[in-house]
Amino acid sequence: MQCYHDLGNSLQHLDKIIEKQNSEQVAKNRLQLQVSIDAAKWCAFQAVAFRGHDESLDSNNRGNFIELIKHVSSYNEKVAAVVLDNAPRNASYTSPTIQKEILSIWSIKIQKHIREEISDSKFSILVDEAQDRSKREQMAIVLRFVDKQGYIRERFFDIVHVHETNSLTLKKEICDVLSRHNLSVQNIRGQGYDGASNMRGEWNGLQALFIQECPYAYYIHCFAHRLQLTLVATSQEVEEEFENKMIQLPWSITTGLMCFWQRLILKYLK
Known part of the structure; x- marks a missing residue:
């Protein structure tokens, strides 16, 4: 009798259960990505560096981008459940590649807006x-x-x-x-x-x-x-200017060598 009732209850159908799980996962993925987008937007707007010197898990400061996500997650349980340590290892949306992709998309949107202005x-x-x-x-x-x-x-x-x-x-x-x-x-x-x-x-x-x-x-x-x-x-x-020039001389030589080295690499890559 219970099986008959379960069969008549559309909410218990397997396809409905799978659909519900998929919808929940989609919502989590969107929230996770939205947090990364907002963090990238904030860093870009404030003109601060995204990455830190040491972004390892035991670092005290993992850079502005990740630290901002950590700060937001400390105030929101739903966010904390889907970001950083709780995110899938293959889809954390915090890698430098993801950061650059987000910035690239923003730049395209901004350029399009400027083009419409002109x-x-x-x-x-x-x-x-x-x-x-x-x-x-x-x-x-x-x-x-x-x-x-x-x-x-x-x-x-x-x-x-x-x-x-x-x-x-x-x-x-x-x-x-x-x-x-x-x-x-x-x-x-x-x-x-x-x-x-x-x-x-x-x-x-x-x-x-x-x-x-x-x-x-x-x-x-x-x-x-x-x-x-x-x-x-x-x-x-100013007399001190001569001393400044002598200090800058090694830097100027190094800079010139770097430009030559880049041209040499491009020549051999071709």
């Missing part, structure tokens, strides 16, 4: 390159435009690793970024760079290459860089 308007490009801590050349691209409300906006749009800093390489990388987002070079109405020869050169500089393709892309020397040049020139009159 629409079909004309825009200017602000570009500069510098070495990061690993001695790799990184080129930052900022777009300046007037939005639909008439306000001037400057948006950090992308950062690109460049193997060479000559004008042809930089132009190619910039054009590739613009092309990926359907931004036409013909709509450029201004260029802003520092005063380096590869950027401001009248014949072969980056600004000259863009003017050849778009005559209205007028070049303006970055005002902040002009101020920097003034400060550097002024500091030359």
Whole structure:
């Protein structure tokens, strides 16, 4: 008789039980992933490092990303039940790879929003390159435009690793970024760079290459860089400046060797 009642009770059917378990697991997975997304969003918004020097289980400080998840889980039992030690070993959603994937998705969404802001308007490009801590050349691209409300906006749009800093390489990388987002070079109405020869050169500089393709892309020397040049020139009159140069000399030599080493590796990889 009990079997007959169980058979008539749809809630006891095997497919219903499995479906319920699956729904519960999906909810746990979504909560676990949402916590990682929120932690990555907070770290990025606060401009703090994600990873720590020692992320082992017995470390006192496992980095901002993991420590933030630990802090949130201490106030929420549902979160604590699905993250870190209670998460599946093969799906913890805290690895550096996952962190980079989350940031990549956020960057795509932000770039899409900026692209919608620009629409079909004309825009200017602000570009500069510098070495990061690993001695790799990184080129930052900022777009300046007037939005639909008439306000001037400057948006950090992308950062690109460049193997060479000559004008042809930089132009190619910039054009590739613009092309990926359907931004036409013909709509450029201004260029802003520092005063380096590869950027401001009248014949072969980056600004000259863009003017050849778009005559209205007028070049303006970055005002902040002009101020920097003034400060550097002024500091030359200080006697202690010579000592600073001697201290910086080994660093400059090491930096140059690192650039040469990267080019050598790329040559043999090809």
